[in-house]
Structures are given as C-alpha cells and as structure tokens.
Amino acid sequence: xxxxxxxxxxxxxxxxxxxxxxxxxxxxxxxxxxxxxxxxxxxxxxxxxxxxxxxxxxxxxxxxxxxxxxxxxxxxxxxxxxxxxxxxxxxxxxxxxxxxxxxxxxxxxxxxxxxxxxxxxxxxxxxxxxxxxxxxxxxxxxxxxxx
Amino acid sequence: xxxxxxxxxxxxxxxxxxxxxxxxxxxxxxxxxxxxxxxxxxxxxxxxxxxxxxxxxxxxxxxxxxxxxxxxxxxxxxxxxxxxxxxxxxxxxxxxxxxxxxxxxxxxxxxxxxxxxxxxxxxxxxxxxxxxxxxxxxxxxxxxxxx
DNA sequence: TATTGTTATACTCTATAACTATA
DNA sequence: TATAGTTATAGAGTATAACAATA
Numbered sequence: 001x002x003x004x005x006x007x008x009x010x011x012x013x014x015x016x017x018x019x020x021x022x023x024x025x026x027x028x029x030x031x032x033x034x035x036x037x038x039x040x041x042x043x044x045x046x047x048x049x050x051x052x053x054x055x056x057x058x059x060x061x062x063x064x065x066x067x068x069x070x071x072x073x074x075x076x077x078x079x080x081x082x083x084x085x086x087x088x089x090x091x092x093x094x095x096x097x098x099x100x101x102x103x104x105x106x107x108x109x110x111x112x113x114x115x116x117x118x119x120x121x122x123x124x125x126x127x128x129x130x131x132x133x134x135x136x137x138x139x140x141x142x143x144x145x146x147x
Numbered sequence: 148x149x150x151x152x153x154x155x156x157x158x159x160x161x162x163x164x165x166x167x168x169x170x171x172x173x174x175x176x177x178x179x180x181x182x183x184x185x186x187x188x189x190x191x192x193x194x195x196x197x198x199x200x201x202x203x204x205x206x207x208x209x210x211x212x213x214x215x216x217x218x219x220x221x222x223x224x225x226x227x228x229x230x231x232x233x234x235x236x237x238x239x240x241x242x243x244x245x246x247x248x249x250x251x252x253x254x255x256x257x258x259x260x261x262x263x264x265x266x267x268x269x270x271x272x273x274x275x276x277x278x279x280x281x282x283x284x285x286x287x288x289x290x291x292x293x294x
Numbered sequence: 295t296a297t298t299g300t301t302a303t304a305c306t307c308t309a310t311a312a313c314t315a316t317a
Numbered sequence: 318t319a320t321a322g323t324t325a326t327a328g329a330g331t332a333t334a335a336c337a338a339t340a
Contacts, residue, residue, distance in 0.1 A: 011203040021287035028294035095162035140168035147175035
C-alpha cells in the first residue's frame, strides 16, 4: 500500500456522492494538467485564455471572463501577465474595450499548450471506451447548466 | 438570455475537454452544496468530516485527512473549529493520537447535513437515469484513482 | 443607465517547512 | 526513524465594492 493511502479500516461514507467524486476527480485532472503544462510555463487558466483568444481573435477580456466564469476583476492580472510576456496584444475597439490577439510567440505557445492538453486528455479518455467518454461529457455539461 | 451568459458569437474551444467540464461541473455542484448546507452552519468540508467521524467513530484527524485528501496541517483548524462548537470531542489514544467522536449535538447536525446533502444530490441525480448516474460515478472513481 | 477596465481588498483553499512529543 | 499534532506562512483562486471612462 502506498504511503499516503487512507487506512483500510476507514471506509468512505462519501463514496456514492456525485459532488464528492466530481470534486476529487476534478482535482486529480487539474493537478495532472498543471504538470502537463509545466514546460510551457503556463498555468491551466492561462492556457485556457490563449486557446479562447486563438479561437476567437478580437474578443475582449470581459468576453473571456463570461465564457470561463472568471470575474472581470480577476481577468485583469491574467491578461496583464500574458501581455507582459508578449503572448498577446491589445487593440482598442472603442474607448472602453480592447480586442485581444495572439502574438506570433503566443500562437506558438498556444500550439504547444494544445498539444500538451490533448496528450493529458487522451491519458484520461483512454480509461473509457468512446461511448462512455461521450456520455460522461454530456452528463458534465448537463450538471454545468443545471446549477 | 441571462445577463451573465457569454456572447453567442464566442464559441468555447474547451467544450470537449473532460478536465474543463469536470472543473465547471464540480464548481456548480460545490456552490449548490454550500447553499444547501447553509442552514446547518456547516461548510461542505465540515459536513464531510462529521460524516466521516459518524461512520468511523474513534478515527483520528490524520485518518480523515488521508481519506479526504486534506493535508495534516490544514486539518488542525477544521477539527479545532468543530470541537470549539462542541460538535465533536477528542479522547487520547496514545501520547500523540486523539480519537474523534461526535457529541450529541454533532450527531444531530450530521443528520441534518446528511439530509441536506441527499436532497442536493438527488437534484442533480435526477438529471440522469440510474444507469447513466452509476456509470458517471464509476468513471469519476476511475479518474480519481488514475492520477 | 449599463458596460469595460481597473484598483484595492478580503476570504478561502491549498501547500511547505519546521517544531514537539511520542511510537 | 516515522508518525500525530501543531504553528506559521505563502501562494493560488475567488469574491465584493468602488471608481473612471465610455457607450
């Protein structure tokens, strides 16, 4: 038995709870994702933002915040950090909005990130056959929109 | 369209990612659970600890930490808070370990918490038929142990 | 009036290092 | 030498309130 496993005599009264297993599974995947992204120098949230800008060039940071459920106030340091590293640049839309675009370096890094994420995803998807994986994704989308 | 929905023109490049949907779904369920537990005065992590002690009276806080993946250092204020509210009490096992038990008030509150959690769970489980719910739980357990 | 970007701030959650007492 | 409990602390992540400029 590995060193940090719980003692066998302690059974888990939360084992059948969807919310609990969701949280534990999410935590495992997030940790693995952070590890997979390590060599890109990106945190998961930063990689996500790059992928959103890649797929919707010209979007604003408020758009991204709404899509990823990140509050406007918390988008500020994230976007500033990516801009400081010259991964993205901003172009004024009107007096208050700024359109966001990937720089060449940002495009290259987004590409690396997408590869790392795909490998990470595949490692977990391979636990299931395609039907189960697809049902799982559907179920998660339903939970997400049920709240 | 609700006020905080993302703009329709912005499609989500993360929509097919298991890790992303897992995180979003987990966040929705955690928020709903916190809300369901509000009248008990317990946070989700505190309710979880009470249920573990209820199901394994005499366990130590280190046992609980291993079971719930909470670091020993972070267990200290959690257990202290429950003890201060007289929901649990400690009995020395040996010079370094303390066995944990629910007080009568703790038993009553654990009961309330279990009811609130069950109602909360049922609200989400009712999104799926039993077969899907069971497959979902199995998949989440597999992800959890794959890390 | 509502929205964008911003600042400041606070609270929770999580992580590490170090210490003590004990096994 | 390893473990239980503890302290202190640091870093994420997330939340609210308020403000200026603009629509």
